[in-house]
Amino acid sequence: MSEHKFDRGHPLSIFVKDRNEDLSALLFAFLIAMSVLLFAT
Amino acid sequence: MVYTRKSPALLIIGFLLLVWGWLNASGSVDGLQSTLQKSAYSDHVKINEKFQAELRVATEQAQTEGKPAPEMKKPVSKFDKEKAFQTRLSYTFGGGFSLFGLLILAWKSKTGNLDYYLSTVPGMAFILLIACVVRWGLDPMFANWGKAVQDAGTLSWDFAKIFNLNYVVMGIVAGIVIVNVFKIPGWAANGVRTARFFLKTGVILLGALYSAAELAQLGALSVVMIGFFVLGSVWLVLLMGRRMRCPNSMTGVLSSGLGVCGVSATVAAAPVVQAKAGEIAYTIGTILLWGVGCMFLFPTVGHILGMGPVQFGAWAGTGILNSAQVAGAALAFDPKGIETLKVAEIFNITRVLFLPIIVLWLAAWFVEHEKGAEKMNVRQVLIAKFPLFVLGFIAMFALSSTGVFAPAGHYQGKYFSSAEVKEDKLLKPKEVRALEAELPKMRTAQEAKALQDLIANRKMMTREQGETLKTVAKIEGLDAVAAGAIANANKAATHDSKIIKTFRDWLAWLFAFGLIGLGMQITTASIKQAGGKPLIIGSVVGTLKAVGSLIVVLMFVREFI
Numbered sequence: 160m161s162e163h164k165f166d167r168g169h170p171l172s173i174f175v176k177d178r179n180e181d182l183s184a185l186l187f188a189f190l191i192a193m194s195v196l197l198f199a200t
Numbered sequence: 201m202v203y204t205r206k207s208p209a210l211l212i213i214g215f216l217l218l219v220w221g222w223l224n225a226s227g228s229v230d231g232l233q234s235t236l237q238k239s240a241y242s243d244h245v246k247i248n249e250k251f252q253a254e255l256r257v258a259t260e261q262a263q264t265e266g267k268p269a270p271e272m273k274k275p276v277s278k279f280d281k282e283k284a285f286q287t288r289l290s291y292t293f294g295g296g297f298s299l300f301g302l303l304i305l306a307w308k309s310k311t312g313n314l315d316y317y318l319s320t321v322p323g324m325a326f327i328l329l330i331a332c333v334v335r336w337g338l339d340p341m342f343a344n345w346g347k348a349v350q351d352a353g354t355l356s357w358d359f360a361k362i363f364n365l366n367y368v369v370m371g372i373v374a375g376i377v378i379v380n381v382f383k384i385p386g387w388a389a390n391g392v393r394t395a396r397f398f399l400k401t402g403v404i405l406l407g408a409l410y411s412a413a414e415l416a417q418l419g420a421l422s423v424v425m426i427g428f429f430v431l432g433s434v435w436l437v438l439l440m441g442r443r444m445r446c447p448n449s450m451t452g453v454l455s456s457g458l459g460v461c462g463v464s465a466t467v468a469a470a471p472v473v474q475a476k477a478g479e480i481a482y483t484i485g486t487i488l489l490w491g492v493g494c495m496f497l498f499p500t501v502g503h504i505l506g507m508g509p510v511q512f513g514a515w516a517g518t519g520i521l522n523s524a525q526v527a528g529a530a531l532a533f534d535p536k537g538i539e540t541l542k543v544a545e546i547f548n549i550t551r552v553l554f555l556p557i558i559v560l561w562l563a564a565w566f567v568e569h570e571k572g573a574e575k576m577n578v579r580q581v582l583i584a585k586f587p588l589f590v591l592g593f594i595a596m597f598a599l600s601s602t603g604v605f606a607p608a609g610h611y612q613g614k615y616f617s618s619a620e621v622k623e624d625k626l627l628k629p630k631e632v633r634a635l636e637a638e639l640p641k642m643r644t645a646q647e648a649k650a651l652q653d654l655i656a657n658r659k660m661m662t663r664e665q666g667e668t669l670k671t672v673a674k675i676e677g678l679d680a681v682a683a684g685a686i687a688n689a690n691k692a693a694t695h696d697s698k699i700i701k702t703f704r705d706w707l708a709w710l711f712a713f714g715l716i717g718l719g720m721q722i723t724t725a726s727i728k729q730a731g732g733k734p735l736i737i738g739s740v741v742g743t744l745k746a747v748g749s750l751i752v753v754l755m756f757v758r759e760f761i
């Protein structure tokens with residue numbers, strides 16, 4: 160069961176679903192934006 | 201299944217970066233750096249000489265006056281900044297990768313999320329190492345070589361510029377060569393798959409760089425151009441598919457892929473036209489083949505035709521089929537600036553925003569033409585498949601419009617602020633006198649008021665007055681000192697947003713990383729998927745779109761950035 164759960168074969172992405180990839184990218188981008196805002200001023 | 205491979209590769213990459221950081225910090229590679237960064241180094245030498253001369257004069261003056269030698273701060277040159285940046289990046293990532301490398305060797309891997317995400321780190325380090333070699337080594341090396349060959353008269357043109365041998369193109373080519381000739385090492389495979397994630401992050405972050413002023417100009421242009429070419433391409437593919445008797449599902453999915461934005465549009469349209477896996481593969485193969493070809497061809501054509509950032513961005517964002525290759529071509533055309541990428545991406549995003557319309561159109565078209573086709577819940581498909589990162593881009597732009605990153609009216613990261621003019625940038629008495637002498641030459645009350653305010657405050661008070669006085673500076677017979685004073689006052693009140701500059705640096709690295717990873721996913725096997733009727737339709741529509749959009753851009757799009 161666990162073997163199946165973590166078998167994430169996908170040719171283009173590390174994420175099983177595009178939606179997860181989009182959400183993670185969204186989160187990462189906002190994290191970068193906030194860090195830049197905090198440290199570059 | 202355990203994904204993390206027990207390999208010393210990550211530790212070695214971390215060590216190599218640390219060594220480079222140390223060599224840079226200690227000055228051991230200054231000789232090499234001065235050869236690679238020729239123009240920055242020559243400026244560095246000039247700045248140092250000027251500083252030494254000023255220091256000598258100040259010391260001599262202090263000695264004659266019997267005062268202690270003055271303490272003067274040595275100015276930081278571009279060369280110094282670049283070296284400091286390389287050192288900082290090498291130490292940060294070298295240290296991090298070394299720690300993770302040790303962890304991977306020592307840790308007893310267990311199936312699970314931690315193991316999976318840990319397995320991506322060596323691949324990411326592998327891409328970063330390639331990005332550093334290409335950006336810090338090969339890019340300046342080819343730029344110097346191209347210039348030297350032109351200066352020597354061997355060629356009348358700069359081959360590195362014309363063929364876009366910059367870090368973007370070389371990074372993608374390095375990726376393609378590695379995957380097709382050497383194969384991706386097993387320990388790096390999962391990390392390479394993070395490329396698309398970083399590209400999407402880059403696109404979202406790009407939203408922070410637009411101002412409402414820029415978007416108002418680009419938005420209208422992009423909606424008209426994209427509307428015409430997207431709807432035109434979809435219509436043409438549907439027509440050709442029917443004439444060539446392709447299955448409706450194949451034609452439907454191909455029209456979305458060729459018309460909208462490549463792979464993600466193909467995936468979004470597939471359920472509504474009930475496309476089979478093979479048909480999706482054919483479409484993606486065709487799009488990749490065209491996208492990769494255009495990515496290398498477009499920048500060269502753009503340079504030969506002398507296109508500017510707006511023209512090229514508009515052309516790439518309309519004519520290139522797939523989103524990732526749009527970013528690649530825009531950065532290949534203009535690797536040092538983000539202007540072309542910004543224009544190209546606004547066109548690309550506009551294209552993606554057409555996706556719901558196209559999916560609705562295809563759903564209706566499929567039910568009409570396919571016997572026994574079941575009606576799909578289009579709304580459900582759209583909610584499930586619409587690329588969320590596009591909404592992230594819009595959200596980031598909305599955030600940027602509030603002025604949180606730079607004053608809302610900024611243009612290319614530059615903004616006007618009278619309050620921030622430094623004391624030493626105020627107009628000198630000689631400049632004020634020259635301006636006072638020119639007051640009688642003012643043609644309107646508005647010009648006179650603007651000049652009076654400038655004289656009274658010794659700085660430009662509003663952007664509007666700055667614009668008014670720019671026209672005054674062009675009055676025939678105006679004193680050169682007065683004209684220079686107006687230019688200086690405008691320059692002093694125009695500021696660069698430090699935040700926008702930091703965003704630009706982040707973006708350059710995110711896209712470089714993502715595009716090298718993208719290159720590593722362009723395999724001959726994926727391109728070979730293209731073939732048969734879809735390739736014929738793809739070739740006709742792809743060529744018409746590329747040539748048609750080029751003609752429209754050259755005829756109607758003018759540079760205004």
